[in-house]
Amino acid sequence: MTSALAPIVISCGEPAGIGPEITLGAWQHLKSEIVMAWMGDPRHLPEGTPFEIIDDIGEAAALGGQALPVLRHDFACDNRPGHPDPANARGVIDVIAACVDLVQRGAASALCTSPIHKKALIDGADFAYPGHTEYLQALAGGDTRAVMMLASDALRVVPATIHIALEDVPRHLTPEVLRDTIRITHDALRHQFGIDAPRIAVAGLNPHAGESGAMGRQEIQWIAPLIAELAAEGLDLRGPLPADTMFHARARAGYDAAVAMYHDQALIPIKTLDFDLGVNVTLGLPFIRTSPDHGTAFDIAGKGIASSTSMTQALKLAAAMAASRG
Amino acid sequence: MRIAFAIGDAGGISPELAARILADEEANKGDMMVIGDRRLLAQGEADAGVTLDLPVLSPGDLARPLPGGSFMVDLANCDPGSVPQGTWSAEGGRAAIENFRCALLAGHVGTADVVFFTPFNKHAMRLAKADYVDEIGFIDATIKAPRSGREFNVLDEVWNARVTSHIPLRQVADALTEDRIVESLELTTEIMEGAGFVRPRIGVAALNPHAGDGRNFGTEDDDILAPAVARAQAKQLAVTGPIPSDTVFVRAVKGEFDAVMTMYHDQGQIAMKLLGFDRGVTLIAGYPFPIVTPAHGTAYDIAGQGVAHAGATKNAVALGRMLAERLGKGRAEAEEEAADLPALFHRALDPDAVWG
Numbered sequence: 001m002t003s004a005l006a007p008i009v010i011s012c013g014e015p016a017g018i019g020p021e022i023t024l025g026a027w028q029h030l031k032s033e034i035v036m037a038w039m040g041d042p043r044h045l046p047e048g049t050p051f052e053i054i055d056d057i058g059e060a061a062a063l064g065g066q067a068l069p070v071l072r073h074d075f076a077c078d079n080r081p082g083h084p085d086p087a088n089a090r091g092v093i094d095v096i097a098a099c100v101d102l103v104q105r106g107a108a109s110a111l112c113t114s115p116i117h118k119k120a121l122i123d124g125a126d127f128a129y130p131g132h133t134e135y136l137q138a139l140a141g142g143d144t145r146a147v148m149m150l151a152s153d154a155l156r157v158v159p160a161t162i163h164i165a166l167e168d169v170p171r172h173l174t175p176e177v178l179r180d181t182i183r184i185t186h187d188a189l190r191h192q193f194g195i196d197a198p199r200i201a202v203a204g205l206n207p208h209a210g211e212s213g214a215m216g217r218q219e220i221q222w223i224a225p226l227i228a229e230l231a232a233e234g235l236d237l238r239g240p241l242p243a244d245t246m247f248h249a250r251a252r253a254g255y256d257a258a259v260a261m262y263h264d265q266a267l268i269p270i271k272t273l274d275f276d277l278g279v280n281v282t283l284g285l286p287f288i289r290t291s292p293d294h295g296t297a298f299d300i301a302g303k304g305i306a307s308s309t310s311m312t313q314a315l316k317l318a319a320a321m322a323a324s325r326g
Numbered sequence: 327m328r329i330a331f332a333i334g335d336a337g338g339i340s341p342e343l344a345a346r347i348l349a350d351e352e353a354n355k356g357d358m359m360v361i362g363d364r365r366l367l368a369q370g371e372a373d374a375g376v377t378l379d380l381p382v383l384s385p386g387d388l389a390r391p392l393p394g395g396s397f398m399v400d401l402a403n404c405d406p407g408s409v410p411q412g413t414w415s416a417e418g419g420r421a422a423i424e425n426f427r428c429a430l431l432a433g434h435v436g437t438a439d440v441v442f443f444t445p446f447n448k449h450a451m452r453l454a455k456a457d458y459v460d461e462i463g464f465i466d467a468t469i470k471a472p473r474s475g476r477e478f479n480v481l482d483e484v485w486n487a488r489v490t491s492h493i494p495l496r497q498v499a500d501a502l503t504e505d506r507i508v509e510s511l512e513l514t515t516e517i518m519e520g521a522g523f524v525r526p527r528i529g530v531a532a533l534n535p536h537a538g539d540g541r542n543f544g545t546e547d548d549d550i551l552a553p554a555v556a557r558a559q560a561k562q563l564a565v566t567g568p569i570p571s572d573t574v575f576v577r578a579v580k581g582e583f584d585a586v587m588t589m590y591h592d593q594g595q596i597a598m599k600l601l602g603f604d605r606g607v608t609l610i611a612g613y614p615f616p617i618v619t620p621a622h623g624t625a626y627d628i629a630g631q632g633v634a635h636a637g638a639t640k641n642a643v644a645l646g647r648m649l650a651e652r653l654g655k656g657r658a659e660a661e662e663e664a665a666d667l668p669a670l671f672h673r674a675l676d677p678d679a680v681w682g
Contacts, residue, residue, distance in 0.1 A: 165534050165544025166590075167499035206494050207591035212449055214459070216494030244595030245623070248603045262495075263535035267572035268596045275576045 005035070006109040007060040007069070008318050011099045012040025013114025014092055014121075015075065016084040017296025018306035021046050023114060024068065025308025026315050031065035034319045037108075038068055039095050041075040046304070057107050073098065081302025084117055089124025092116055093135075100139040103287040109322035110288035111136075112314050115296045133282050136289060145180050146284040149188070149257070150266055150293060151317060152274035155247065156257040158185045158283065159266035169262045173205065175222050178259075179230065185257055186235050188283035193256075194324030201246055201255040202227055202239030203265055209240045247273070276307065279314040281321075288321045290314040327355075327650060328392075329643065330429035330438035333362030333370075336409045336418035338624025339634035340444035341370030346636040347444075348396065349376035353640045355647075358396040359438060361425045363404040373632050385428075385675075388667035392437075401425065401675065412629045419450030423458065427468055427674040427681075433615040434469040435665035439653070440646035441617040444639060445624045460492045461610055465617065467682025475612030476513055479594060479621055480645060481602040484578040485526075485585035486594040487514045498590040499533065499546055507554035507587075508561075514585060515563050517611040521649055529574045529583035530555055530567025531593055537570050551589075575601070604635050607642040609649075616653070618646035 013019035023038050024046055030036070037060040038051075045051060045068075052067040054060060060069035075091035096116075102108040113132060121127035129135040137146050149158045160181040161172045182200060189198035203209075205223065206216030213220050219240045231237045238255065245251060246258060247269040260266035270278045282289040292310035300306055331347075334340030344367055347353045348360065360367065364382055371378055381397040388399065404421035426446070432438040451458040458464060462474050479486040489510045490501045511528060518526040530551060534544035541548055551568040558565040569577065571588065575597040578586050588594035598606055598621070606621035620638035628634060673679045 163535055163539070163543050165499070165538070165546075166495070167544060167546075170496045207492055207595075208448075210494075211492075212452075214448070214452065215492050216496065243592045244599050247596060247600050264571045265592060265596065267535070268575070268593065269600055271572040272575055272597045272600045275573075 005319075005322050006107060007035040007037050007057050008110045008112055008315060008322065009057060009071070009099045009102050009108035010036055010038045010315075011095050011111065011113045012038065012044065012073075012092070014084055014117045014296045015040065015044035015079040015088060016081055016120070016301060017115055017117060017298060018301045019114030019296070020044050021302070021304065021306055022292065022308040022311040024049050025306075026311040027068050029308065029312050030315055034315055035061045036069070036112075036315060037071050039071040039073055039099055041073060041079075041091065042070050044075065044079040045070075057102055071098075082298045084120035084124075084298070086120065086124030089121045089127065092121060093125055093127060096132075096135060097139055100136060100287070104140070110290065110318035112311075112318050113289065113291040114311075115292065115294065117296045117298070132291070136282065136285060140285050140287070142286065144284045144286075145184065146282050147181050147184050149185070149281040149283050150270045150278050151281050152270055152278045152313070154273045155252060155270050157260055157266040157270055158257060159260045159263050161262050163263065166262065166264075170205065170218065173218075173261055175226050178223065178226060182230055182235065182237065182259055184284040185259055189256055192283070192288055192321050192325055195256050197236055198257065199236045199238070199255045201241055201251075201258045202237060203243040203246060203258060203260045204240035205261045207242075209242045276309045277313050279310055279317055281317065288318055288325070290318040290321070327357045327440075327647065328438045329358045329440040329442050329646060330432040331358045331360045332422070332425035332429040332441070332443040333360065333366060334425075334444035334619075335414070335422050335447040335450055335624045336366055336404050336406065337411055337413050337415055337450065338445060338447065338626050338629045340624060341366050341406070342373040342630075342632065342634045343370070343444045343620070343636055343639045345370035345374040345376050345378060346634070347639055347643060348378050348380065349374065350636070350640065353643045354396055356395040359392070359432060360396065360398040361401065361428045361432075362398070363402055363406075363421060364398060364400040366404050366406050366421075367398065369406040373630050374634075375632055385671035386668050388671065399428070399671070401428065401671070403675065412626050414447050414450035414453065414626070416450065416453035419447065419452070420454035422446050423451055423455055423464075424675055426464070428671050430465055430468045430617075431670045431674060432667065433613075433617075435667070435670065437665060437667060439615055439650040441615060442643055442646050443619045445620060445622065447624045461617070465610065465613065469613070470682065471613060473612065475610050475617070476510065476517070478514070478517065478609040478611060479598045480607040480609050481598065481605060484575065484583065484601070485514075485518060486588060486598050487585060488588045488591060488594050490590050492591060495590065499544070502533065502546060502550055502589060504550055504554045504557065507551065508557050511554070511558040511563055511565055511587060512561070513612060514587060518585060520652055522652065523584055525564045526584040527564045527566070527582070528585045528587050529569050529578055530565060531571040531574045531586055531588045532568035533589045535570070537568050604637050605641055606638055607645050609645060611649075616646050616649040618642040
């Protein structure tokens with residue numbers, strides 16, 4: 001039990017989704033290894049969940065894994081799995097803010113977020129942020145850009161662009177975006193993953209990384225020069241590499257994280273390698289934040305069939321990152 | 327059965343792989359016509375630690391009846407002493423082009439039933455021939471093909487075909503049309519049925535993240551891919567999609583699909599190389615004879631070390647042979663007719679000859 005570290009706080013996310021049940025599943029799996037506390041409305045936990053309400057997250061360790069420590073946050077109403085209630089949107093949003101406060105103050109060592117459903121939050125509380133991560137950025141203050149890392153035991157990969165049409169990728173992928181992504185990745189590997197001299201592999205945008213300009217020129221025009229510029233600052237970078245030959249085992253042994261140019265260039269390798277075991281890590285925030293790499297799954301919520309594997313992995317990674325940061 | 331066997335790029339592991347294949351009784355069934363430089367193959371023998379006993383013919387000897395077993399046609403076009411190992415060179419690229427051209431011509435006139443080659447390096451080929459884009463364009467020009475073939479990546483557990491290939495990412499979305507996708511699905515079904523699949527099940531990868539997420543991330547999945555899939559289904563093709571491209575391969579490998587149709591190069595190549603980097607075969611189909619090669623590249627980093635793994639290369643030979651056998655004996659009738667191989671090979675070696 002890593003009792004020396006502050007507990008990990010889990011935000012409840014959308015209570016009508018699978019968040020409460022996968023939290024229970026992950027806690028059952030990890031209760032003897034990791035001290036954690038869940039923040040939300042105890043009415044939303046699956047029936048029969050052994051929980052105990054604590055007033056302060058510092059009390060979580062004392063429960064010794066006998067019951068799920070719960071930081072109580074009362075929501076407007078009870079919950080019907082699969083059917084988000086607009087009245088509960090405010091609670092979802094406020095829990096996230098309260099969790100960020102804990103982790104900012106150091107009372108929690110890391111934040112693991114359960115999935116939210118943006119539309120439910122817009123409908124119920126005029127949620128104004130494009131997504132979970134943007135809201136966390138705003139709560140964290142500062143003007144840092146956050147980027148998403150997908151991490152499994154086999155691979156860490158950071159897409160420089162995410163939820164946009166493939167056609168829009170070349171336009172959104174600017175030198176500024178790529179420079180920030182590489183720098184944020186480098187800093188996070190050092191400060192949050194405990195890697196002193198991180199090695200980063202950067203994918204090309206085009207097939208065969210453009211093959212000397214024959215299949216696209218961005219690599220020649222600015223990606224390779226940008227990599228050279230950052231390498232001159234002392235970053236250990238390689239690339240732009242052909243994306244199809246940089247993810248097999250021998251290639252992966254040569255770097256600590258890969259930077260991909262677009263969503264599927266990052267998601268295809270991680271899912272092919274570890275379909276159920278990938279988790280999201282948000283880099284660039286002033287605190288550790290991980291989350292399972294799936295959504296609220298309303299279609300199966302409350303049926304007791306949701307897999308808590310990704311949540312378990314997200315908690316394990318959060319704990320490992322917190323430990324390496326010390 | 328005869329396999330026209332072109333030795334690939336001289337600077338990488340191609341000579342070593344060629345020697346390994348020829349020395350392997352399972353891969354070399356006495357039906358191979360090896361095309362290249364005998365000195366380069368000798369270097370491959372040394373790298374691989376094998377000794378080959380292979381009759382050597384000159385292109386002029388091809389006027390006479392061909393020998394019964396495997397033999398080599400020595401083009402004397404690539405002296406290993408003058409080609410650097412571990413990198414590309416115009417010299418190596420030129421020889422690879424000549425070897426490939428001769429092998430294609432042997433297939434075209436019916437002397438060979440399969441064209442097989444060890445890995446090329448396109449950069450080297452472009453140093454020698456500036457307008458070399460990819461294999462398909464080169465094949466079309468060499469044999470004056472009425473329609474272009476398609477490239478497939480083949481693993482035992484899943485095949486992969488793609489709608490667009492060696493084009494910049496920026497051009498992919500514009501290059502996708504309903505017709506083009508339907509045609510790709512039809513051709514893939516036809517080729518796979520030729521390989522023994524009965525109504526092959528094809529999963530179609532979405533273009534955009536999360537298949538466009540209800541038009542939030544691009545409209546092509548709803549407006550182009552979905553109608554194309556519906557049209558293919560109406561033609562009784564066993565097609566499903568569009569499916570987010572980060573899950574379609576996982577579903578295929580679990581047994582749901584025989585093949586995945588991807589929209590662009592890296593979408594399929596990333597997954598296929600992860601699933602079977604040492605096993606994958608590239609098949610170029612849609613011509614009267616199958617063209618096969620290992621899916622991996624020239625591996626300059628391990629050239630000359632004697633550590634090249636020949637698994638994918640053996641798989642390529644086996645797939646080519648199987649497909650040619652299934653293509654039937656119709657072509658056998660044409661074999662050994664009055665094709666003037668010496669003249670064709672002579673022309674293939676003429677730097678001034680115009681093709682296509």
